[in-house]
Amino acid sequence: xxxxxxxxxxxLTSTVNRKSTPSSPSPEEPQDSKQPSESGKKxxxxxxxxxxxxxxxxASCGETKPTESHEYKNLSAxxxxxxxxxxxxxxxxxxxxxxxxxxxxxxxxxxxxxxxxKAAEEKAAKEKAEQEKAEQERVEQEKAEQEKAAQQxxQQxxQQxxxxxQMSAPAPDTYAYYQNCDAVRAAGRAPLYxxxxxxxxALDRDHDGIACE
Numbered sequence: 001x002x003x004x005x006x007x008x009x010x011x012l013t014s015t016v017n018r019k020s021t022p023s024s025p026s027p028e029e030p031q032d033s034k035q036p037s038e039s040g041k042k043x044x045x046x047x048x049x050x051x052x053x054x055x056x057x058x059a060s061c062g063e064t065k066p067t068e069s070h071e072y073k074n075l076s077a078x079x080x081x082x083x084x085x086x087x088x089x090x091x092x093x094x095x096x097x098x099x100x101x102x103x104x105x106x107x108x109x110x111x112x113x114x115x116x117x118k119a120a121e122e123k124a125a126k127e128k129a130e131q132e133k134a135e136q137e138r139v140e141q142e143k144a145e146q147e148k149a150a151q152q153x154x155q156q157x158x159q160q161x162x163x164x165x166q167m168s169a170p171a172p173d174t175y176a177y178y179q180n181c182d183a184v185r186a187a188g189r190a191p192l193y194x195x196x197x198x199x200x201x202a203l204d205r206d207h208d209g210i211a212c213e
Contacts, residue, residue: 154208158208158209158210161193161210162193162194162195162209175197176189176197176198177198178192178198178203180203181203181211181212184198184203184211184212185212189212190212190213191210191211191212191213192204192210192211192212193209193210193211194209194210194211199211
């Protein structure tokens with residue numbers, strides 16, 4: 001029985017009791033125990049109405065299960081929706097975690113590739129610099145050796161020329177002085193070599209040890 005039915009039943013019962021309660025008999029008129037009740041005469045519908053309401057309340061409480069009520073069904077539907085929403089959010093969270101893990105792995109692989117690429121480029125640049133340095137040193141060494149060989153060849157050529165001139169030329173005077181190369185040529189002494197009488201640096205323009213060439 002619901003609360004409204006209970007309250008209605010109490011009100012009707014209280015009303016019937018107030019109306020049906022007889023007044024106290026006077027001393028002069030003794031109460032007849034066999035006299036019919038006033039409530040049955042005045043309110044013949046009250047008892048039937050109370051019985052009807054009580055029957056409805058009892059039927060509503062006894063026949064309808066709590067799980068079949070409208071409120072329970074609404075709560076059950078809301079709970080089911082909440083469970084489905086929670087399951088969906090869990091699936092989305094798992095998917096986001098998986099995507100994040102995949103992205104993190106890709107980022108790590110990219111960083112590793114970039115580090116390896118950078119290391120390879122640095123190694124290649126270092127090797128290239130070393131090769132260029134070695135090549136430059138080799139070229140400089142070859143150039144120095146060529147210059148040294150040229151100097152040695154020039155010195156040898158000068159020595160040979162001096163030796164030949166000394167062997168073919170007439171015995172020179174112990175001392176001679178020539179004003180210029182024309183005088184040397186006129187005396188038949190051109191060219192003059194370093195160490196010979198009459199040789200001086202003023203007559204040797206390129207200072208190679210040979211004057212008036």
